[in-house]
Amino acid sequence: MLQITCPWCGPRAESEFSCGGEAHIARPLDTDALSDEQWGDYLFMRKNPKGLHREQWLHASGCRRWFNAERNTVSYVFTQVYKPGEALAESVAAAGGAK
C-alpha cells in the first residue's frame, strides 16, 4: 500500500486514490488541422518511462480533486506532488514518499 500525499489533504493511503496516467498531455487546439499521425500520437503514444514520471492522480475517496505528481516508476517513490497549473519548482514536496 503506497502512501500518497494529496496537496490539499496530506498523506493518505493509496486506496483513496485513482491514477489518471501521464500528466501534461495538452489537447491540440485545432484538431481538424491534424494529420492522422499527429492525432494518433496525441491519443495513444505515451512516454512510459523507467524512472521519473509525471502523472495525474485523483483523490477519489477524499477531496476528489485532481493533482499532479512526479514519481519514480521503479521504486514507486513520490518525489513531488503539485497542484494543476503549478510548476514543478513551486510544488509541495511529498512528505515521506511511498510506503
Place this chain on the structure above:
Amino acid sequence: MSHFSIFALARNAMSYHENWQRQWRSPAPKASYDAIIVGGGGHGLATAYYLAKEHGMRNIAVVERGWLGGGNTARNTTIVRSNYLWDDATHLYEKALQLWEGLSQDLNYNTMFSQRGVMNVGHSLQDMRDIHRRVNANRLNGVDGVVLSPEEIKAMVPIMNTSNSLRYPVMGASFQPRGGVARHDAIAWGFARAADRLGVDILQNCEVVGVQREGDQVVGIETTRGVIKSKKIGVVAAGHSSVIADMAGIRLPLESHPLQALVSEPMKPILHTVVMSNAIHAYASQSDKGDLVIGAGIDSFVGYGQRGSFPVIEHTLQAICELFPIFRRVRMNRQWGGIVDVAPDACPIISKTHIKGLYFNCGWGTGGFKATPGSGWVMAHTIAQDRPHALNAAFDLNRFNTGHLIDEHGAAGVAH
C-alpha cells in the same frame, strides 16, 4: 545436444545422471549477426527458434539483460486459450494454440501442456450475451467453444458456489475444451535449448543501452557486453519495449504496469480446469504441484518494479473466496509481480517500424503467455521476409493512426 528419450534416461541412469549435457551454451557475443532478437523471454526465444527452424537463419543471437525467461515468462499464471472475440485476434491466438498442441514433440521438451479446458464465468445478463456472442464468433472461426449452464458448471467444478448467495450469482460460462495450462519455465527452456541446438547464440547478462542507425536503417545495438552489429533487429522486450523504443527514437502507445500473481500451499487435486471470472475478478487453476495459481488485474499505475500493492491481492482473494468457499482456509504461499506492456486496445503490436530492419513485437499486456509460440512464429516471418504474415498484418503499429484498433479488453479477461 542429446535427444531426450526413455533410452537417454535409462542410459544416463547408469552414470547416476551426472553426464547430462548443458541445455544451452553461453557463448561470447560475436561482432555481428544476421539478426538479433532483443529480449530473451518466451516470445524472444520462440522468435529465434522459428527464425532458425522455419527460415533457415542460423547466424542469429538472442540478447537478454537478465537471465533467460526471468521476466514475465517466469511470472504469469500459465493459462493457454484462443477464445478471443475478433477475427484477427482469434486467428493469431489459435495459431499459437495449434503450435502448443505439438510443441513438446517439436522441441523435444516436456512443456507440461495440459488441455484441461478454460471456463470464463458470466454473472449478469450482459455477461451472458457477451459470452454467447464470443462463443458463436469462436465457432464461426473454427475455434472450439460451448456455453455452459450453472448446472453444467457445477457438475464440472463442484466446489464453485453457483447458488444465489453470491453478490453476483453465476449465470453461465463459456468453455474452451482445448484450452488449459502449461509450465511457463519449460517453454522458455524448451525454446532456448531447441534454438541453441540450431546454432542460435543466447547472450544473457547483456543489456541493450543503445540502438545504432545509419540514416533510416538500423545497423546494430550497443550493449553492456559491447557493440553488436546487425541489419535486422527484432525487439521482443515486453515491459521494457518503451525503453528500447526510446533509444531508437520510436514512440509506442504502451504503458508498463505491475501485474501480480500468487500461489497457495500445495493441496490434493481439487480444481480440474481453469476458471476465470471477469465480473468478480479473479482467475485460478491448480498446478501439478498442487498449488492454486491465482491472478487478477493490473495495478493502475505505471510500474517497472515487478511488484504491486496489496489491495489488489486482497480484492483478488475476496473473489476467489466468494466463488470457491472451500478455499477460505487455504493459505497463500508466494506472491510476485511482472511488468506488462498494455496497449490501448489490449492487442499486441507485431510490426515493422519506419526504421528499416527494426521490428517490434510488444503490447501483449496481460495475455502474452498463451500466445508464446504463435508470437514467435509470426515475428520470425516478419523479420525473415521483411513483411508481416497474414496473421499479424492487422497488428501494425500504424493502426493507432488509422483508427483500426482491435478491442479485446473483454476477451483479455484481466482488469485494466
